[in-house]
Amino acid sequence: MTVKMTAKKRESSNKNSALTELRSNGNVPGVVYGFKTETTPVTVSEIDLIKTLRESGRNGVISLELDGKTKNVVLSDYQMDALKGSFKHVDFLAINMSDELEVAVTVHLTGESVGEKEGGFITQPNREVNVRVKPSDIPDALEVDTTELAIGETITVGDIRGTVSYEILDEDDFILVSATAPRTQDELDELETVSEENAEPEVVGSEDSEEENKEA
Template structure:
């Protein structure tokens, strides 16, 4: 069952209207896509925050727009970098029978032997792009790092056959690296800064 959010139609063309909406606790947005003309809407910032917290970014949402229920997913969110307030949100109306591309977070599980030996776990990429039906979107994809030694890596190619969904990303995309530990001497070398030679202005 999808989350239900009340979406109110809103007027466009006036910046002051957007400011007023935000002050009243609403986030201006738009919904477009499957069997829906682009429609300006406003939703409760509190409801949006609750949905993101409880259901995640990839949740299928039922938008109640006037007298119509629209199945949609979050397509884009704009936030104020300083205040953290939501500025604008895009919803993509979807056909529940059709697959779509979504970014799903990676969850690392297991204990790496390399990490136990002092190695450093690195995750250059923390999401997978999947082609999946809306009703089947997983909360995350688990990647098992058990047995990885220092210097070992995991790429898309290593897990493609283990994931039940179609992965869109290239095989070469690296997900996990177990790097060698950095010694105190190496750290000191990396951070050492040469002191400039004083110029006393004397001629040779």
């Protein structure tokens, strides 16, 4: 699905005051580059950006209108304000719809595993996989069925590679999900003991501290 959005050219400026003013007015500075495109500083409405990403997804194709012309782009990178939770900057990559892209796709687990029913725990060490695919075929997520996963077993890229129509770039031994046994009471007691030992403050001699301060 291709979603439409409008961008406007902006003056290339790294001055904090200019960028702060843009953001305070509800806009996000960014840049467009890539296929048959000169690197162009742009600005987009943050409201429109959020709405577009909700509709298209992180890897969706965006039909970006700029100066009366439309380009197919994807969001290649972005920066967020950790305190405000708002966008600080976005990079749009112009693409050729006939060429394959390398993108990261979220791994989505489905089903209740045998291991969970037996009292075990599901762990997901890797939540994304890297794939090569045409823009029009980028999946919203890679769904992994855990129904048959028993305690002590794992599902790797090698296990699901042949079940999808696109190329997964990660190695066959790249672990997607594991089912682990519940901890015994002895293990829990040992963990509690280690935690208590680590919580004890370390006493540093005054002479050592003075020497360290001198070296600092």
